[in-house]
Amino acid sequence: MAGYDASKFERPSVTVDVILFTVKDDDLKVLLVKRNVDPFKDMWAIPGGFVKIDESLEDAAKRELLEETNVRDVYLEQLYTFGDPKRDPRTRVITAAYFALVNAEKFKLKASTDVKDVNWFSMFDLPELAFDHKKIVEYALKRLRWKMEYTTVAFSLLPEKFTLTQLQKIYEIILDKSLDKRNFRKKIKALELVKEVQEFQEEVAHRPARLYTKNKKIGEIVEIF
Amino acid sequence: MAGYDASKFERPSVTVDVILFTVKDDDLKVLLVKRNVDPFKDMWAIPGGFVKIDESLEDAAKRELLEETNVRDVYLEQLYTFGDPKRDPRTRVITAAYFALVNAEKFKLKASTDVKDVNWFSMFDLPELAFDHKKIVEYALKRLRWKMEYTTVAFSLLPEKFTLTQLQKIYEIILDKSLDKRNFRKKIKALELVKEVQEFQEEVAHRPARLYTKNKKIGEIVEIF
DNA sequence: CCAAAAGTGTTAGTGATACACCCATGT
DNA sequence: ACATGGGTGTATCACTAACACTTTTGG
Structure with a gap:
């Protein structure tokens, strides 16, 4: 200055x-x-x-x-x-x-x-x-x-309630690589990023998926190092 | 616009x-x-x-x-x-x-x-x-x-030739925590960030330390994820 | 011979990856 | 009954963290 x-x-x-x-x-x-x-x-x-x-x-x-x-x-x-x-x-x-x-x-x-x-x-x-x-x-x-x-920004691309598959797809599309379903869910759950909702998908031609919401104080962005 | x-x-x-x-x-x-x-x-x-x-x-x-x-x-x-x-x-x-x-x-x-x-x-x-x-x-x-x-910026704080202890100290001072000497050296060497020089410290009142230089194409900053 | 820093390996634990089958629903 | 995606557990591998003694030099 x-x-x-x-x-x-x-x-x-x-x-x-x-x-x-x-x-x-x-x-x-x-x-x-x-x-x-x-x-x-x-x-x-x-x-x-x-x-x-x-x-x-x-x-x-x-x-x-x-x-x-x-x-x-x-x-x-x-x-x-x-x-x-x-x-x-x-x-x-x-x-x-x-x-x-x-x-x-x-x-x-x-x-x-x-x-x-x-x-x-x-x-x-x-x-x-x-x-x-x-x-x-x-x-x-x-x-x-x-x-x-390295963070949880992905969640800001989701609606209020979402399935784990939706979440995973966001990662796959943006990173342009496919992820293992079991490992993905294991990690999301271990980090407690999501909370179960007592609701399921509707009007799908297969077993309906459970819905989740973002867990409380992920509020915004968490670094997940 | x-x-x-x-x-x-x-x-x-x-x-x-x-x-x-x-x-x-x-x-x-x-x-x-x-x-x-x-x-x-x-x-x-x-x-x-x-x-x-x-x-x-x-x-x-x-x-x-x-x-x-x-x-x-x-x-x-x-x-x-x-x-x-x-x-x-x-x-x-x-x-x-x-x-x-x-x-x-x-x-x-x-x-x-x-x-x-x-x-x-x-x-x-x-x-x-x-x-x-x-x-x-x-x-x-x-x-x-x-x-x-997460990167190799630390090297830009060093002179041309340096000892591994000097390098480690830079990390310790900036991160404000002490690091394990053996693990630190193991990692630096595994990542091939440094190259041995055929020279040693001089005029120190203890065993002189080997000198190193930055390894070739770390040239600038490498992300070490 | 003493003080000071240099140098060096092994073990245990933790997190990441790879992998395959059964389930619930709509048509 | 079939097609479609939903949902789940285990074993291996790689990386990280903890830890103590011997060596070399100058004074």
Whole structure:
């Protein structure tokens, strides 16, 4: 922190971008918005926007997500700040990227004024993205995979009540590898991450699975080293 | 990313701050600078400063470290971006904090124009710090400890040639716990992190220890999960 | 010969992996 | 009765943790 008067400096703009993941239709999906303005008009991009002068970065991330996509109440954490001077062709823009997870069945997407369209895309079949958003999304995937292995973030992708098979599938889809059912259940139970509910799946053409909820103070994210 | 003209917005200032750690005199030290200007004139702070309009965040971090403290060639990674609207009393300042490690014996500290004084402080006995720097330093310590357990960052705190006891001490000081010598050496050797050198310690009043170097392509940081 | 740190192996316990069959339900 | 996923236990392997004595050097 130097003895400069901040106002002497030509200032970069600051944005937040939010990489929102969900698991849906047996696939890992990212939320993208279609840009309605230049630069990169009509191209898909990560939702985001400028940080207001009196809001925190996290508040900005929540606000953008709500405004552009109608999504609220997500697991949210800061991912990384991308500040390459050339990442925006117009001017210097530094972006604090956030990383978010939701259970997709809880809201309806809707577009907004700045945005022509909003949609889920398979992480493994993305369209061309605006700015350096490809790089950002790839970085987010790395972080997501890491978090899956060492924390309980997976639970934020589930509905209130879920089966152990649903939970396991989330791990399998994101980590892109199959897991042993018995070992998986053994571990989940040993860590006491879930609590039995006195209910079972309904309307399935096979033996209905027991339902579980997250156990109390996993509330949010537990490191499971 | 929204359809706004960036120039319409009141822009926050962006700084980088660098938390530089070293291990010295059997203690974990942080580099602090004494501010020569308001706000917080004469108070100790993490080195840092404004990001220039055409330099990347990482370049800014390197530049500030060199300018304010004469330190170069460090291990450097982005830590977190702090953006609370009230963290700077003057105006909105968002700071991208970087986290750095050096072997302290390789350079001479020197103060600069913006800075009255530069010095190493024990991480466990810090003076009062400017801004929200206490919080930032604590966050950096958490990250450092985490990195010690799961990566090979420790090696960036060592000189070219070192003994296994020196290496072990670094772990012990930072993690603040003692480790078993035999198990420690077994693990380091099993992971092939070090290479024997045909030299020994000199001028010590006991059996001289064998010297080692970092093994080839640990070059930088290896995750040791 | 004393002080100081260097160096070295074995055992027990814990957690991870591999693996196959019966069960409950709907059609 | 059959198809579909649900549900369960044991044995092996790998890694971690605990632990004590001998060696080499300088003073």
